[in-house]
Amino acid sequence: MTDKANPISDEALHAYVDGTLPDDERVRFEHAMARDAALAARVNDYFALNALFHERYDRVLSEPVPKRLRPAALRHRRAATNWPWFAGLAASLLIGLGIGASGEMHLANKSAASMAGLNDTSSVQAESTQAFARRAAVAHVVYMPTVERPAQLGASHEHDFVQWLADKLGTDIHPPILSRAGYELIGGRLLHDADGEMAMFMYRDAGGRRVTLSISHRKASTGTTAFALYRDGPVNVFYWVDGDFGYAVSSGIDRRSLLALSHDIHEQLKPNG
């Protein structure tokens, strides 16, 4: 029988079971239990349930973690569902994984500029452009290992994905074809963070060398810039701005090959080019 003037609340009952009832209330509660067999039985059962949970499920704690839940495997599963998945998912950019801000090297590369046939407009908003290059480098390092050629990368998937990207970026977009240099398109995704959206196309050659092309719709048009090189650890990034869009080509391949590839990409992406 509970004390009518001071009934035991449901809240107190559970707090007692879960060990969060303050001392004085606990004493009062135990007195109430001594007078009320039904209450005592209920408390006893609730205790028993908690004990059963542990008895039944604590064994999972000592099970070895299956392979598919280990870090290396976590990357792999994403890969299997590249186009269809990322198209709908628009994953967020992972900052700071495995690549730091060290080793920055900003080159107004004159020879690159002349090769690309661009006017060197010097450092137009160099800072934000370089931030874009850094994002591209980070994205290359973070996402590239997760990309493997999906079992059936159908032409329609690719078409849908490219169409979807074009809508997102607000431009007609076509991934350049790099087969002349031996690179094949193997995947793509859209990243977004505070700086806006960035489309990525990933390529790979027969030797497993990887190249990522990043395209970002810039908030403010900044005209056109020369090629610049940004280097982050083992990753080189050639990047440039053309009107509303920033482009970055990231890879661990040597700088000369990357520059040639960038030139090819630039030609293909030029309006009416």
Place this chain on the structure above:
Amino acid sequence: MNDRDELMEHIPRLRRYARALIHNRELADDLVQDTLERALGRFHQFEAGTDLRAWLFTVMHNIFASQTRRAAARAHYVTPDDEYAGLAEFAVPGAQMRSLEMRDLDYALQRLPAEQREVVLLVGLEEMSYADVALTLGVPIGTVMSRLSRGRERLRNLMAGAQPVEKLKVVR
């Protein structure tokens, strides 16, 4: 790769909770995998210095909740795996009850509405405070209390219906 190392430490507890929540081993690990992958993809949203475990449970809850919503239209979300091959017999009154207490628990838990199951397990198994459960699930603390109250009572009745009440007694 500190982020990944830190995540690794929490995998056993995430798995324990998922197993109790879903009880099919493969599906439970699927949930853990989805949770880890989403957490890795959104690590920048995690505020350093706050409770990583609580954040991971929040991520897991969000995935579980959306799966549950999607599955609501389908008849059977949970299918017993080999370990629980004998589960169907529980549907038959008067089936053999010997030493099946643990399976009863699996079964009874699955009979709880998902939202009550989550609260009962976060409190009873994960030993989270009511306030942390409220944060994890994104609901007011009063909602936590009412789900806990209904969930525990329902679970108690389910267990009592499956076998003599004496079996529930635990020395404490």
